[in-house]
Amino acid sequence: MRAARVTRLDGPAAIEVGDVPEPTGEGLVVVDVVAAGVTFPDTLLTRGQYQIKPPPPFILGCEVAGVVRAAPAGSGLAEGDRVAAFPGFGGFAETVAAEPNVVFPLPGTVSFEAGAALPMNYLTVHFGLVRRGGLHPGETVLVHGAAGGIGTAAIQLAKAYGATVIAVVSTEEKAAVARAAGADDAVLADGFLPAVKERTGGRGVDIVVDPVGGDRFTDSLRSLAPRAACW
Structure with a gap:
């Protein structure tokens, strides 16, 4: 072969x-x-x-x-x-x-x-959002790298479970990809924390999906509502 x-x-x-x-x-x-x-x-x-x-x-x-x-x-x-x-x-x-x-x-x-494209992206996201994150309808999910494989899978799965999704992207072109995948809103990575706080009325989000890590992780934690999850 x-x-x-x-x-x-x-x-x-x-x-x-x-x-x-x-x-x-x-x-x-x-x-x-x-x-x-x-x-x-x-x-x-x-x-x-x-x-x-x-x-x-x-x-x-x-x-x-x-x-x-x-x-x-x-x-x-x-x-x-x-x-x-x-x-x-x-x-x-x-x-x-x-x-x-x-x-x-x-x-x-x-x-x-x-x-x-299902096994790596969607099964990973299902484990993180549902098995570990305990996602419920009505919750808000913040997704970093939202135009990538894990990111678009996270958007689609979160929406299927009845969540609101805020996508974090590096460019406006990627914001369009995230919205096309189903994101309710998209913010640029530079300064995403105040933008997320504004869009959630200061409460923060219930789950953060952060496949990017690095310098973003600290502000990912700061964007969480009380008793929320980050993975």
């Missing part, structure tokens, strides 16, 4: 496309890949800067969507099923093998391209 592999750790230019053996493994779901998501960890992996450091050569790609070629008994999956998967590695290839617990049925109403 054809695959995109990192052959040396000096950035995306080190990715080479070539022929490699198809993946095998007992108890794994084999998926013919239709679409693969490109994530920030992929770029870090090409430089050896991610917390997981596989030795080259290795195949990039931690999230995919495609069609099941083979599945183990008892997995709940069958040949021909449309799925999204989070294999961790190996997604930038024609075929990938993954543990059954990281392969999910993909409804026919969801395209393969959209499905390939």
Whole structure:
């Protein structure tokens, strides 16, 4: 099969496309890949800067969507099923093998391209907002990096749960992306704290989604209402 592999750790230019053996493994779901998501960890992996450091050569790609070629008994999956998967590695290839617990049925109403963006972004956000943040309808969520993958996923999921969303972005162009994703309001990162206080009548927000960190984190904490959450 054809695959995109990192052959040396000096950035995306080190990715080479070539022929490699198809993946095998007992108890794994084999998926013919239709679409693969490109994530920030992929770029870090090409430089050896991610917390997981596989030795080259290795195949990039931690999230995919495609069609099941083979599945183990008892997995709940069958040949021909449309799925999204989070294999961790190996997604930038024609075929990938993954543990059954990281392969999910993909409804026919969801395209393969959209499905390939679900595992990393939307499952991360669901865990943060719902499992850890305890998001409830009527709450207000502040989302940093709101035009990125995690940011747009956070906006859409928060709105689906009935929350009000204030997006934090670096440019007006990105503000338009955040609003298109469903944000109720957007503020620029420079001076976001007073803008958030103004828009919430001084109360602050119930949850902050901050995938940016750094100097923003202190003001993210200051933008919280009493008994609120930041992740």
